Amino acid sequence: MTGAGYGIFPMVDSPMIALRTLGALDLHASDARDVRAVLRQPKRCALLVYLALAGPERFRRRDTVVALFSPERDEPHARAALRQALSFLRRELGDGIIATRGEKEIGLEPGAVSIDVREFERACQTGSNADAVALYHGDFLDGFFLSDAGQAFEQWVDGQRARLRGMAARAAWAVAETRRAAGDVSGAFEMARRAAGFSPGSESEVARVIAFLDAAGDRAGALAAYDDLVRRIATEFEAEPAPETRALVREIRSRSQAAGPTPTSARPAAPPAVGLPSASETLPIRPIRRSGRALLLVTAGGVLTVGAFVTTLRGHHVAATPRAHSDSTVFIPSDTTLVERAGRRIDPRARTLHIKARYWLSRRGRENLLKAVATFQDALDIEPTYAAAYSGMGVAYAQLGYGGSLRPEDAFPKAKAAASRALELDSTIAEPHATLGSVAMYYAWDWAAADREYRRALALNPAYPTAHESYGLFLAAMGRFDEAQAHERTAGALDPLSLGIQSTTGWVLHYSGKQAEAERQLRIAVRTDSTFPVARLYLGRVLQFNGQLDSALAQFAATGSLRAWVPTVAGEGYVYAQQGRRDQAQAVLDRLAGLSRTQYVTAYAVALVHVALGQTDSAFVWLNKAVDERTHWVLWLNRDRRWDPIRSDARFRAIVRRVKLPD
Numbered sequence: 001m002t003g004a005g006y007g008i009f010p011m012v013d014s015p016m017i018a019l020r021t022l023g024a025l026d027l028h029a030s031d032a033r034d035v036r037a038v039l040r041q042p043k044r045c046a047l048l049v050y051l052a053l054a055g056p057e058r059f060r061r062r063d064t065v066v067a068l069f070s071p072e073r074d075e076p077h078a079r080a081a082l083r084q085a086l087s088f089l090r091r092e093l094g095d096g097i098i099a100t101r102g103e104k105e106i107g108l109e110p111g112a113v114s115i116d117v118r119e120f121e122r123a124c125q126t127g128s129n130a131d132a133v134a135l136y137h138g139d140f141l142d143g144f145f146l147s148d149a150g151q152a153f154e155q156w157v158d159g160q161r162a163r164l165r166g167m168a169a170r171a172a173w174a175v176a177e178t179r180r181a182a183g184d185v186s187g188a189f190e191m192a193r194r195a196a197g198f199s200p201g202s203e204s205e206v207a208r209v210i211a212f213l214d215a216a217g218d219r220a221g222a223l224a225a226y227d228d229l230v231r232r233i234a235t236e237f238e239a240e241p242a243p244e245t246r247a248l249v250r251e252i253r254s255r256s257q258a259a260g261p262t263p264t265s266a267r268p269a270a271p272p273a274v275g276l277p278s279a280s281e282t283l284p285i286r287p288i289r290r291s292g293r294a295l296l297l298v299t300a301g302g303v304l305t306v307g308a309f310v311t312t313l314r315g316h317h318v319a320a321t322p323r324a325h326s327d328s329t330v331f332i333p334s335d336t337t338l339v340e341r342a343g344r345r346i347d348p349r350a351r352t353l354h355i356k357a358r359y360w361l362s363r364r365g366r367e368n369l370l371k372a373v374a375t376f377q378d379a380l381d382i383e384p385t386y387a388a389a390y391s392g393m394g395v396a397y398a399q400l401g402y403g404g405s406l407r408p409e410d411a412f413p414k415a416k417a418a419a420s421r422a423l424e425l426d427s428t429i430a431e432p433h434a435t436l437g438s439v440a441m442y443y444a445w446d447w448a449a450a451d452r453e454y455r456r457a458l459a460l461n462p463a464y465p466t467a468h469e470s471y472g473l474f475l476a477a478m479g480r481f482d483e484a485q486a487h488e489r490t491a492g493a494l495d496p497l498s499l500g501i502q503s504t505t506g507w508v509l510h511y512s513g514k515q516a517e518a519e520r521q522l523r524i525a526v527r528t529d530s531t532f533p534v535a536r537l538y539l540g541r542v543l544q545f546n547g548q549l550d551s552a553l554a555q556f557a558a559t560g561s562l563r564a565w566v567p568t569v570a571g572e573g574y575v576y577a578q579q580g581r582r583d584q585a586q587a588v589l590d591r592l593a594g595l596s597r598t599q600y601v602t603a604y605a606v607a608l609v610h611v612a613l614g615q616t617d618s619a620f621v622w623l624n625k626a627v628d629e630r631t632h633w634v635l636w637l638n639r640d641r642r643w644d645p646i647r648s649d650a651r652f653r654a655i656v657r658r659v660k661l662p663d
Contacts, residue, residue, distance in 0.1 A: 023138030394419035442632030577612030
């Protein structure tokens with residue numbers, strides 16, 4: 001790395017100002033001017049950081065900045081405070097720092113400010129992991145707090161912290177693996193410990209350290225790390241480690257007892273990996289007792305990242321949908337076998353592919369779901385009658401349809417075919433019935449069939465949280481709100497760590513007319529993981545319904561991976577129109593048209609923006625197209641309050657009848 005002082009000034013053409021935000025906040029001028037007065041003004045310093053981290057466009061909208069930093073002030077006073085803050089920064093930092101674009105946008109001049117976050121990100125992106133770890137001096141804005149800033153600013157900071165901490169953990173694990181491969185066991189262990197420290201309280205990270213030490217031959221260190229974990233969670237939570245962590249340690253102890261003390265010179269090399277990617281994201285999770293669940297084991301020994309669990313039901317092992325962020329690194333004995341049905345063994349290669357596919361399925365997102373489909377197919381090429389693989393493929397196609405990654409006619413019939421084939425092979429498993437319920441609900445609009453399939457899934461496996469979650473959504477669409485909320489509560493009790501279920505619960509409360517409870521539930525999800533995009537999107541919709549339009553836009557802007565998702569884009573366009581920003585709402589329509597050239601864009605989204613703009617005839621043209629394309633979004637016509645401006649129109653009632661929705 002080149003540079004001096006903070007390590008973030010290039011030797012040539014150095015920027016005027018350098019910001020250090022990873023760890024203690026600090027500010028430095030390249031010409032040795034004293035600019036520390038900015039540090040004594042926390043809100044104005046925070047504004048500088050926020051502008052320095054603007055995206056490629058380099059500018060932030062003034063109304064977004066106002067909503068973030070002065071949410072409690074009225075519009076004139078908030079904008080006056082922003083003008084004063086910008087004047088202060090110009091005075092203290094000098095000319096050539098603050099930039100404007102028209103009257104609505106502010107930013108920083110190119111090259112005027114260097115911030116360590118960008119250097120850290122570049123190091124991570126280029127694979128310079130050792131440099132990245134060296135740059136990461138601590139959490140983003142560690143210890144920094146604004147007493148009079150709104151919750152949106154706190155959430156932005158929390159989101160940055162979580163994102164950067166995750167990148168630091170991945171870089172540290174990469175360095176640990178490099179050191180282990182080079183034979184530097186002590187250095188590898190030191191870096192693994194540091195990587196785990198980026199997710200304090202996360203049992204999954206401690207389990208990964210345990211497996212790492214065991215693979216490096218340090219069984220004593222692995223067992224000592226486990227003993228520390230046992231003491232900590234017993235003291236803090238009055239709980240015990242998860243079953244999969246206990247299984248890992250039992251296996252280590254059994255090998256230790258069988259082999260006796262292992263001399264350092266005879267320590268084994270790391271076992272081969274079976275091909276799954278290592279966990280790239282973790283959450284500090286509260287340990288809980290997972291009743292009725294056991295680790296799904298595979299053959300072909302090695303270290304395997306597992307996010308799938310099985311439920312024992314009537315003597316069979318039934319795969320349940322993996323939870324995001326619930327991965328644990330586990331050593332799998334090479335002679336382990338799994339019986340799918342009584343008396344029948346599955347080819348180990350197909351079983352390993354099934355676990356890989358479940359991993360991708362748990363990660364969601366278009367690319368991961370397509371990988372899941374391909375990997376399930378690879379398993380089926382080996383085992384053509386593998387019911388669990390057909391079942392998982394059905395789930396993947398249903399999610400691709402629900403997320404709009406595939407057109408409805410391309411996704412849902414394939415989901416139905418895969419689920420039906422799974423049930424032909426094994427009629428006792430619950431998951432395919434839930435998939436068939438989703439197809440009937442979102443594509444066939446056969447409400448009786450949807451209700452029947454969800455109830456069948458829950459009869460087969462009452463402890464299947466995803467079936468309760470999906471059934472709750474169906475009941476909300478049907479106007480059966482009390483039942484819907486009851487199923488969401490059951491889903492949350494069965495899987496209290498699932499942010500998806502927490503978010504769905506808030507969404508059902510929103511459609512049930514309980515806005516205060518919905519907002520409270522969604523804010524809990526956001527506080528648990530400020531980077532979880534669905535919770536942000538749903539919270540934005542609730543805030544929009546409550547008339548908090550700037551706050552809604554701030555939530556939409558924080559959706560991360562869903563920032564360019566069609567429902568998010570349409571949601572922003574609707575709010576722009578509500579605010580009277582017609583040019584920007586029209587720009588959203590243009591953007592949707594552009595997106596439609598490369599991906600599926602539901603006509604429902606386009607119709608929404610036309611409604612918000614008061615273009616009623618165009619809205620009905622597009623809404624009828626939405627029905628023709630059988631988009632699953634029309635399920636919510638009776639619940640989505642954004643249709644209120646045209647709800648009394650006879651044409652709207654005719655469309656509701658086409659979809660066969662109950663009143």
